[in-house]
Amino acid sequence: MSIAASLALRIRTAATVTAPYELPDGTVIDEYFDEYRVAADPALLGEVGTALACLVPAGVDVLAGLELGGVPFALATSAAAGLPLVLVRKIPKSYGTRRQVEGRPIGGARVAMVDDVVRSGGQMLAAVRALTAAGGRTTHALAVLARPGPGRTALAGQGISLRSLLTDADQPQPVSLRAVR
Numbered sequence: 001m002s003i004a005a006s007l008a009l010r011i012r013t014a015a016t017v018t019a020p021y022e023l024p025d026g027t028v029i030d031e032y033f034d035e036y037r038v039a040a041d042p043a044l045l046g047e048v049g050t051a052l053a054c055l056v057p058a059g060v061d062v063l064a065g066l067e068l069g070g071v072p073f074a075l076a077t078s079a080a081a082g083l084p085l086v087l088v089r090k091i092p093k094s095y096g097t098r099r100q101v102e103g104r105p106i107g108g109a110r111v112a113m114v115d116d117v118v119r120s121g122g123q124m125l126a127a128v129r130a131l132t133a134a135g136g137r138t139t140h141a142l143a144v145l146a147r148p149g150p151g152r153t154a155l156a157g158q159g160i161s162l163r164s165l166l167t168d169a170d171q172p173q174p175v176s177l178r179a180v181r
Helices: 003-015 035-039 042-053 070-081 122-133 151-156
Strands: 016-022 028-033 062-066 085-088 101-103 110-118 137-146 161-166
Touching: 003 016, 003 035, 003 042, 003 161, 035 042, 035 070, 035 110, 035 137, 042 070, 042 137, 042 161, 062 070, 062 122, 070 085, 070 110, 085 122, 101 122, 110 122, 110 151, 122 137, 122 151, 137 151, 151 161
Parallel strands: 062 085, 062 110, 110 137, 137 161
Antiparallel strands: 016 028, 085 101
16 A cells, blocks of 8 residues: 555544534535544544645745635645645634734745645635735645535636545545645
8 A cells, every 4th residue: 555545544533423514515424534533633634734745836936714614624734745834714803903814924925735625615715805805815725635516616706726645535536645845
């Protein structure tokens, strides 16, 4: 078994939960991907961060972690890739700085978003608007899992390519665990 296939199996084993789960549109599914079980395992989280770092395209200046599920994966990817990180709230903070994008200024930076699971792409598209308002240029999106749904197409419509460790069929995409920059 390849390293990528072994990691994919470990992710699926840790995160697959067989129990009813309600999606945002009200649909109830019998099995779901609990990304927090992956994020809560320090060794597995580190390996996922390294694998996601291998998917970061050349030319990306900053990673953006999406609230809440994307934050641990973005932190691990940032550490593995040696790239700075900003965090994107779903809505601007209602007090203090009232920012939606937290961290260093990103004016002119090429940004790759990092999230846990992508299905519709709605959360990522909202984050693109916040990152654009903060001066960033979002060019790519990374996810642990891309589920069936319009997410990939919606992102592509905005000129954003999506790369994921696991596809909608829960099969690993080829990942080269090369030395990360």
